[in-house]
Amino acid sequence: MTLNELRYIVAVARERHFGKAADSCHVSQPTLSVAVRKLEDELGVTLFERRKGEVSITPIGEQVVSQAQRVLEEVSGIRQAAEQGKDQLAGPLRLGAIYTIGPYLLPHLIPNLAKAAPQMPLVVEENYTAVLSEKLKQGDLDVIIISLPFDEPGVRTLPLYEEPFVLLIPSSHPLNQYDEVEVDQLKAEDVLLLGAGHCFRDQVLEVCPDCLAKSAEGHARQSLESSSLETIRYMVASGLGVTVLPCTAAGAERFSERLLRVKRFVGKPPSRVVALAWRKSFPRPEAINAVREAILRAPLSCVRPLDQPRELPSGP
Numbered sequence: 001m002t003l004n005e006l007r008y009i010v011a012v013a014r015e016r017h018f019g020k021a022a023d024s025c026h027v028s029q030p031t032l033s034v035a036v037r038k039l040e041d042e043l044g045v046t047l048f049e050r051r052k053g054e055v056s057i058t059p060i061g062e063q064v065v066s067q068a069q070r071v072l073e074e075v076s077g078i079r080q081a082a083e084q085g086k087d088q089l090a091g092p093l094r095l096g097a098i099y100t101i102g103p104y105l106l107p108h109l110i111p112n113l114a115k116a117a118p119q120m121p122l123v124v125e126e127n128y129t130a131v132l133s134e135k136l137k138q139g140d141l142d143v144i145i146i147s148l149p150f151d152e153p154g155v156r157t158l159p160l161y162e163e164p165f166v167l168l169i170p171s172s173h174p175l176n177q178y179d180e181v182e183v184d185q186l187k188a189e190d191v192l193l194l195g196a197g198h199c200f201r202d203q204v205l206e207v208c209p210d211c212l213a214k215s216a217e218g219h220a221r222q223s224l225e226s227s228s229l230e231t232i233r234y235m236v237a238s239g240l241g242v243t244v245l246p247c248t249a250a251g252a253e254r255f256s257e258r259l260l261r262v263k264r265f266v267g268k269p270p271s272r273v274v275a276l277a278w279r280k281s282f283p284r285p286e287a288i289n290a291v292r293e294a295i296l297r298a299p300l301s302c303v304r305p306l307d308q309p310r311e312l313p314s315g316p
Helices: 003-015 018-025 029-043 059-083 102-116 129-138 183-188 199-207 229-237 285-296
Strands: 048-051 054-057 093-098 122-127 143-147 155-170 191-194 242-246 260-265 271-279
Touching: 003 018, 003 029, 003 048, 003 054, 003 059, 003 129, 018 029, 054 059, 059 129, 093 102, 093 129, 093 285, 102 122, 102 285, 122 129, 129 143, 129 155, 129 271, 143 199, 143 285, 155 199, 155 229, 155 285, 191 199, 191 229, 229 242, 229 260, 271 285
Parallel strands: 093 122, 093 143, 191 242
Antiparallel strands: 048 054, 143 271, 155 242, 155 260, 155 271
């Protein structure tokens, strides 16, 4: 069993394709295929089911690949310690953020982190929670910024702040007569939503099930949807409807008040908790702490910071 063989099976598990896995490992497909078969023979188990044009991982394969990932991560930790003189704030950090957080937090996070850890540039990716979760577990990302709940084996989470939701409406909308709005008042409105796959869409529908438009027969009818909050804000500004947004994304200051208004909800508003998530085996807890501190220094006036532990847990 060699480290290369472990890298190959992790790549096949990630790509679900021997050719693509070989490309990502910079070897020929026959070389990778022979190495994977050799490891299967050595272990006496089948790690992957091979069908024409399709590769799937077996249950025992999932366990072996998970262990292989941990081994490779430990090896990476040894190399980092040797190359960086045990400086955990030296070298790139691969950070992921969901689409409804990244555009509003990263402009503050990146300069804060550059000042605190100038030798640790960020490699940033925005994506859906499910995609970021897989990349985190596979070692393609080091830490992700997501919205709770988020519970994955082998992953630690740290709540950072609570972010209330607000209502964004055109300035000429009848709801402007109210200082604050009840969630129930949205039943009769055309509520613009993110498309399927966004966790924020699910959070909005959890507090406002009636925000999903229904036909006269009671079936969901096609709603106006978008893949980004930015586009939805422009749609509201153009008068197509109203929307519910995380407060950091409301961005009413980017428009003249003659176009948009932000309204708070009556009483305790619906909200989400934004958190960091990283693998328990990640060997650079000081880097995670630097990201946490940079986020908490961000001037997000509408959020409520949550109590933070003095020291992050390390190790599995």
